[in-house]
Amino acid sequence: MMKYYFDLLSQPSRALWIFLKMTKVPAQFIKVDLGKAEHLTDKFKEINRFQKVPCIVDADGFKLSESVAIFRYITSLNDVPENWYPKDIKARALVDEYLEYQHNSVRLPCAMYFQTKWLIPRLSGNPIDEKKAAAYKKLMEQSLNNLENVWLESADRKFLASEEISFADILAACELEQPKMAWYDPFDGRPRLRSWYDRVRDATNPYYDEAHVVVKKVIEKNGKSKL
Amino acid sequence: MMKYYFDLLSQPSRALWIFLKMTKVPAQFIKVDLGKAEHLTDKFKEINRFQKVPCIVDADGFKLSESVAIFRYITSLNDVPENWYPKDIKARALVDEYLEYQHNSVRLPCAMYFQTKWLIPRLSGNPIDEKKAAAYKKLMEQSLNNLENVWLESADRKFLASEEISFADILAACELEQPKMAWYDPFDGRPRLRSWYDRVRDATNPYYDEAHVVVKKVIEKNGKSKL
The missing domain is CATH 1.20.1050.10 (Glutathione S-transferase Yfyf (Class Pi); Chain A, domain 2)
Structure with missing residues (x-):
């Protein structure tokens, strides 16, 4: 299952969180506590080389950052209702x-x-x-x-x-x-x-x-x- | 034919200009002189509501701004070599x-x-x-x-x-x-x-x-x- 790393203090983290919940795209939700600087650890650098949230690691290990890029990747791979990103x-x-x-x-x-x-x-x-x-x-x-x-x-x-x-x-x-x-x-x-x-x-x-x-x-x- | 509005003083204008030339996507190139504030005229507001370059007006009158959005639109409609935007x-x-x-x-x-x-x-x-x-x-x-x-x-x-x-x-x-x-x-x-x-x-x-x-x-x- 895709792992979704986020902190609800981050605006694009919230946007993707809402999108994932609305579309029921399967994801494991993993909180990265920005207040505790968890994004700045060496461990998190392995997850996202830019040390920011939101980011994902897909089931096959594919890593991606940038909320809009993640959104497009998810809509390419999942059968998401068309209103979110029209096919026309x-x-x-x-x-x-x-x-x-x-x-x-x-x-x-x-x-x-x-x-x-x-x-x-x-x-x-x-x-x-x-x-x-x-x-x-x-x-x-x-x-x-x-x-x-x-x-x-x-x-x-x-x-x-x-x-x-x-x-x-x-x-x-x-x-x-x-x-x-x-x-x-x-x-x-x-x-x-x-x-x-x-x-x-x-x-x-x-x-x-x-x-x-x-x-x-x-x-x-x-x-x-x-x- | 698609009309491409640009000024080579604008970085994303140059990027799309190079992309259009490289891929030979048919386009009419129309310079909008930023130095003469041609983008701030009422006439240009009809072309792009945000009064910025680059922007396009397609043959059917469809208007679009934002270089990255224009790039994606062009690759969706034209047979562009895959290296520019992979299909995978x-x-x-x-x-x-x-x-x-x-x-x-x-x-x-x-x-x-x-x-x-x-x-x-x-x-x-x-x-x-x-x-x-x-x-x-x-x-x-x-x-x-x-x-x-x-x-x-x-x-x-x-x-x-x-x-x-x-x-x-x-x-x-x-x-x-x-x-x-x-x-x-x-x-x-x-x-x-x-x-x-x-x-x-x-x-x-x-x-x-x-x-x-x-x-x-x-x-x-x-x-x-x-x-």
Whole structure:
């Protein structure tokens, strides 16, 4: 059976976790505790040469990292419902477009805003670098506005890249949880994005909420339980 | 015929340009002059809603952006030699792994180091932000060391993700041209990376050099013609 290495603190780990649970692709789930730096051990280097999660080791020993590459590998080998990654070439290309777009446009600023505002001050004991946080906030808001106005261009656009939910939607939703942990509501003033998020969560629950138990605790602790 | 919109100042534009020339996939090549801000016109917004290059409009009007998504779309529709994107699921997954890895690990710091050291001071008239440049340099050097020591882990590893040249190699080589324009030699102290680069260039010439005529002029003007 394929071994799936993850930590639910990692956004792409959560996205693949939800995808595996939704599709019931057989996998052994193995937690790698980032908080205990388990990904930095020599033992884990044998599992993933880049020492990051998520990653997989297939039954025959084949190793792969990068969430989007793992997603494609799994859909190539398993009979996964087509909505997650359409077989039609053009429909698939539009999902691919988001999967490539998100790396620098959505993932980077959301992750770095969270790290700058929340994670780094807690790990280092230093105050928040507000100048850096403001720069990432600006980039993040450009991307959130693009999600609201370009990807979800009209009210009848239900999902980011296709008529039905695809892996693009899970990946995006998981990234948007990061700023929520740093007192920023990505849905404030973005009604289409909020409705889209509710649709993604509804379509993937109970797994979506299960994957976000720890994230939700942080958000609640920050006194923003309504987000 | 498919229309390909590009500017050879853009690294992924060059990568797809070389790929299209190498594979002789029929395409109409349309230059979008970034220097004249042609990508920011309303007319171009009709072609690509994100107003970036590269992008395509296929013969039937289908629009697509994101170099890696365009690459996958083209290989799905055309009979392209298999080395560029293997059909074997595992071999393909390893090319995918690099195509996903590179966004934040290679492309981001190489592009931002070039912009911080060279482009932004020229456009703004302000001095180089050396602190920012140093931060990007650190990230860039981590990635270059990963290319040298992990991706090209042994002397008999000829290409990044497979035994033969793939699109991963073109994409990577084009990104490494950016720091060269900002007085940084990515191959200094990285002999495997230098040999790999020579192999990629040899395998894709005369198109590789044709795509880099302007880039080479900048490098030569900077007095680093040996790079």
